[in-house]
Amino acid sequence: MIQEIQIYNTLTRQKEVFEPLVPGKLGMYVCGPTVYGPPHLGHARSAITFDLIFRFLKAIGYKVRYVRNITDVGHLVADADEGEDKIAKQAKLDELEPMEVVQKYTNLFHHSMELLNVAPPSIEPRASGHIVEQIEEVKKILKSGYAYESNGSVYFDVEKFAAENEYGKLSGRKIEDLISNTRTLDGQSEKRSGLDFALWKKAQPEHIMHWPSPWSEGFPGWHLECTAMSCKYLGETFDIHGGGMDLTFPHHEAEMAQSKASHGKDAVHYWMHNNMITLNGQKMGKSLGNAISLEEFFSGNHPLLEKAYSPMTIRFFMLQAHYRSTLDFSNEALQASEKGLERLMKALAKIDSLPVSDSSSVKIEELAQNCFSAMADDMNSPIAMSYLFEGVKIINSVSDGNTNITPSDRDALKQLFHTLVVDIFGLKAESQAEAGNTEVLTEVVDLLMKLRLEAKANKDWATSDKIRKELTAIGFDIKDTKDGASWELKK
RNA sequence: GGUCGGUUGGCCGAGUGGCUAGGCAGCGGUCUGCAAAACCGUGUACGGCGGUUCGAAUCCGCCACUGACCUCCA
Numbered sequence: 001m002i003q004e005i006q007i008y009n010t011l012t013r014q015k016e017v018f019e020p021l022v023p024g025k026l027g028m029y030v031c032g033p034t035v036y037g038p039p040h041l042g043h044a045r046s047a048i049t050f051d052l053i054f055r056f057l058k059a060i061g062y063k064v065r066y067v068r069n070i071t072d073v074g075h076l077v078a079d080a081d082e083g084e085d086k087i088a089k090q091a092k093l094d095e096l097e098p099m100e101v102v103q104k105y106t107n108l109f110h111h112s113m114e115l116l117n118v119a120p121p122s123i124e125p126r127a128s129g130h131i132v133e134q135i136e137e138v139k140k141i142l143k144s145g146y147a148y149e150s151n152g153s154v155y156f157d158v159e160k161f162a163a164e165n166e167y168g169k170l171s172g173r174k175i176e177d178l179i180s181n182t183r184t185l186d187g188q189s190e191k192r193s194g195l196d197f198a199l200w201k202k203a204q205p206e207h208i209m210h211w212p213s214p215w216s217e218g219f220p221g222w223h224l225e226c227t228a229m230s231c232k233y234l235g236e237t238f239d240i241h242g243g244g245m246d247l248t249f250p251h252h253e254a255e256m257a258q259s260k261a262s263h264g265k266d267a268v269h270y271w272m273h274n275n276m277i278t279l280n281g282q283k284m285g286k287s288l289g290n291a292i293s294l295e296e297f298f299s300g301n302h303p304l305l306e307k308a309y310s311p312m313t314i315r316f317f318m319l320q321a322h323y324r325s326t327l328d329f330s331n332e333a334l335q336a337s338e339k340g341l342e343r344l345m346k347a348l349a350k351i352d353s354l355p356v357s358d359s360s361s362v363k364i365e366e367l368a369q370n371c372f373s374a375m376a377d378d379m380n381s382p383i384a385m386s387y388l389f390e391g392v393k394i395i396n397s398v399s400d401g402n403t404n405i406t407p408s409d410r411d412a413l414k415q416l417f418h419t420l421v422v423d424i425f426g427l428k429a430e431s432q433a434e435a436g437n438t439e440v441l442t443e444v445v446d447l448l449m450k451l452r453l454e455a456k457a458n459k460d461w462a463t464s465d466k467i468r469k470e471l472t473a474i475g476f477d478i479k480d481t482k483d484g485a486s487w488e489l490k491k
Numbered sequence: 492g493g494u495c496g497g498u499u500g501g502c503c504g505a506g507u508g509g510c511u512a513g514g515c516a517g518c519g520g521u522c523u524g525c526a527a528a529a530c531c532g533u534g535u536a537c538g539g540c541g542g543u544u545c546g547a548a549u550c551c552g553c554c555a556c557u558g559a560c561c562u563c564c565a
Contacts, residue, residue, distance in 0.1 A: 013495095034565065071565080171560075177493060178561080191563080198563070222565070249494095249560060275496095276559070283559065320514065321504060326497075326558075333503040336515030343514085346528085382505050386513035396529055400522095 002061040005376040007240075008324060010248060010271040011170055015378055018270065020239055026062045027234035028054065029268075031226060031243035031251070032124070034071040035105035039112045040291035041277045041314070041329065042284055046244050048315055048426075049274040049323040049379075051118045053242070055424045056375050067233045068121040069226065070109075072102040073128045073209055073219055098208045102128070112294040115311040117426045123233050127225035131211045134220040134228045137262050138199045138213075146261040150190040152202035152216030158195040161257050170256055170271060171249035197254050199224055223254035230267065231259070241268040245275050246283075274323045279304075281328065292329075306331040309338065312430050316341040319381045319425055340389075345429050347392040348421055350399055351414045357404035362394050364405070364412040371420055381425070388420060441489075445476065449485055 002024065006015040020026050030050045033043050047068075054066045096104075113120070127134075138154050141147040146161045147154050161167055162175040178195055198221035203210035210217050220228075230238060236259075243252065252271065259267035277284045284291050292302050300308030309317075317337040321327040367387055374383035391413060397403040405413070421427050448467055455463040468478045471487070479486050 031565090172495060173561075174494085180493090189563085194563085196563095201563090222563085244565090246560070247565070251565065278558075281557070286565090316514095317503090325504080328503075330502075332501095332515080336503060338515090340514045343528095380505080382514095383512070386505070389513055393530085400530055402530065 003372065003376055005060070006378050007270050007272065008378045009269075010273050011268075013172075016270070018239075020062070021237060021269065024061070024063060026057055026064045026240070027238035028057075028064060028066045028240040028242065029226065029230040029234055029238060030066070030068045030121070030241070031247055032068040032070050033105075033109050035102050035109060037105060037286055038293040038295060039105075039109045040284065040286065040293045041297065042244065042286075042291060043109070044112070044116060044294055044314060045277050045318055045323075045327070046242075046274050047113055047118045048116060048318045050242050050272075051426060052319065052323070052381060052424065053240075053272070053379055054119060054121075055426060056379060059419060059424050060372075060376075065123070065234065066121040067123045067125065067230065069229055070102075070106055070124060070126045071225065072099075072106070072126050073131075073225070099128075108295075112311075115298065116294075116315050117311065117428055119426070125229045125233065127220070127229070128209070130225060130229050130232065131220060133232055134224045135200070135213050137224055137228045137231075137258065138215075138220075140262040141199060141258060144261050144264075146257075147199055148192065149215055150192075152218065153190060153198055154200040154215055154221075155191050155196040156199055156221075156254070156258065156261070157192065158197070158257065159193055161261060165257070165260055167257055168253060171253050173249060173253070197221060197223060197250065199258070223251055223258060226251075226255050227258045227262065227267070231263070236263040237265060237267055237269070239268075240270045240272055242272040242274070245273040246285075248273055275326045278326050278328045284329065304331075306335075309334050310430055312427055313338045313341055315425075316344075316427060319427075320385055322378075322380060322382055324378075341427065344388065344392055344421065345427065347395040348417050349429065350395055351410065351417060354395065354398050354405065354410050354413075355401070356407045356410055358406065360405045360409045361403055362405060362409070364391075364394075364409045364416065367391055367394075368412065368416045371416065375424065384420065385425075388417070391417065445471070445487055449478075449487060453485065 005018045007018045008015045028050070030046070033039060050066070050068070054064060057064050138147065141156065142149070142154065147156050158167060159175070159179070168175055168178065175195075179193070200213055200215050200218055200220060202216035202218040207219065210219050230241070241252070241255075248271075256266065256268070259265075279290050279292075282288070282290065292304060294311075294314075296302040296305065297309050297314060298311060300306075313334060317334055318327065320337060320340070367390060370387045371384045374380045374387065377383075394403060394405070395413065398405050448471065452464045452467040455461075455467070471478055475489060477488050
């Protein structure tokens with residue numbers, strides 16, 4: 001059942017035949033969201049990319065343990081000069097407890113993921129719930145000699161590590177370049193080198209979230225949680241580590257170094273990175289202030305959006321591009337996806353009622369093979385999708401009586417569509433009305449009110465009263481004023 | 492400045508030496524009371540300039556434009 005697949009490994013910069021550490025089983029760790037703000041399209045891309053990978057690996061027979069963390073501690077505010085905890089900063093603005101902020105955005109994230117039909121990971125650990133494990137990692141790294149304590153904080157000694165190990169390989173950086181890049185701005189910092197990164201940071205008074213440790217009351221370094229949690233749930237070595245491309249440096253580079261320093265060996269076999277979403281050719285990101293939240297997409301409530309886009313439209317839109325390519329957002333592209341998705345789902349719904357014949361004039365097996373081969377080639381969902389649309393053409397053609405298929409081919413077609421569209425792509429039927437529910441409802445009622453107005457103008461009181469009576473019965477409140485009629489839904 | 496990537500038809504987006512990607516839009520047709528849907532047909536796209544080759548969107552070089560990362564930014 002398990003077929004050979006190729007995966008692009010960021011570490012080697014090429015596609016490699018995937019070989020699991022344990023036959024038939026697979027461990028995958030993906031960097032999840034930092035829950036200090038509403039989830040946006042970028043979060044969706046990463047989540048959908050690895051959801052696709054998770055679903056595909058399961059579909060071809062792997063037993064997968066998928067770990068995706070929630071980062072709820074230790075990240076800095078982009079525009080804060082003093083290294084204030086990102087979550088603490090937001091908490092002050094909202095006048096909420098830090099954990100309240102974390103909970104709020106975690107819930108929002110989960111809600112959006114559910115709407116996008118992103119399957120929950122096997123384990124979703126929180127950084128704040130693994131402080132003990134992180135402290136243990138710091139101890140191990142100190143013991144191995146690749147870290148030093150300075151003024152209550154603990155830093156990773158990058159230059160010492162790089163002298164004996166590869167550092168910069170994942171992100172294609174040379175240690176000498178990095179040194180020359182940072183040397184200039186280094187002064188009287190508590191770090192020995194500008195390259196060094198914190199493993200444990202002593203909390204300043206403005207930090208609300210802090211924990212006791214052997215070194216100080218503080219919080220864990222920004223890269224440590226992934227090392228600690230991946231090790232805890234997947235072991236010292238595991239198959240796949242994923243995340244957004246923007247995390248390769250320094251985050252994943254630091255993780256690699258930490259793991260090696262702590263456990264004496266490389267933790268990750270395959271590094272996978274999804275590319276960014278762009279908006280007018282520029283990266284969409286929280287720090288740039290151009291991120292459109294998922295909620296805004298679903299409601300259409302954003303100046304850049306011409307209309308609301310359903311979660312499935314967003315999902316389909318992403319699947320139409322390869323995960324390693326940038327994907328440029330536009331209303332036009334999204335609307336094209338909306339229509340394409342509709343066509344695909346309509347065809348899917350039609351399969352059961354397709355007429356059958358004694359012979360087939362199409363090759364379903366070949367089509368299925370093509371779809372799976374495309375997915376096996378580094379998750380090439382756009383290619384798989386293009387074959388699926390060949391299937392759509394077949395379905396419609398059979399439905400119109402222009403093409404014949406046998407009962408067994410119809411079954412094969414049904415199985416293909418269910419496996420690929422429903423199980424792997426994670427697309428599900430959703431009515432148009434659901435997407436822009438209120439918007440559509442408003443237009444419909446406005447239309448009825450207009451008809452009623454016309455009836456009144458013609459003194460067709462029977463019709464006008466009927467419309468008002470029926471609408472009232474449904475639950476609407478209709479009021480005629482001298483400025484015209486108004487309505488509202490009483491529910 | 493350093494490192495790595497991208498530039499494909501109206502839009503999005505695959506494709507890495509010869510063989511139609513696909514979706515959306517457009518155009519023509521079939522069907523239809525009209526429309527929609529569906530089906531059939533239709534598009535001589537590969538940033539520029541050179542080079543390699545029998546043959547290049549695909550390989551090489553140069554140039555242009557553009558993006559990401561490089562900052563105690565995740």
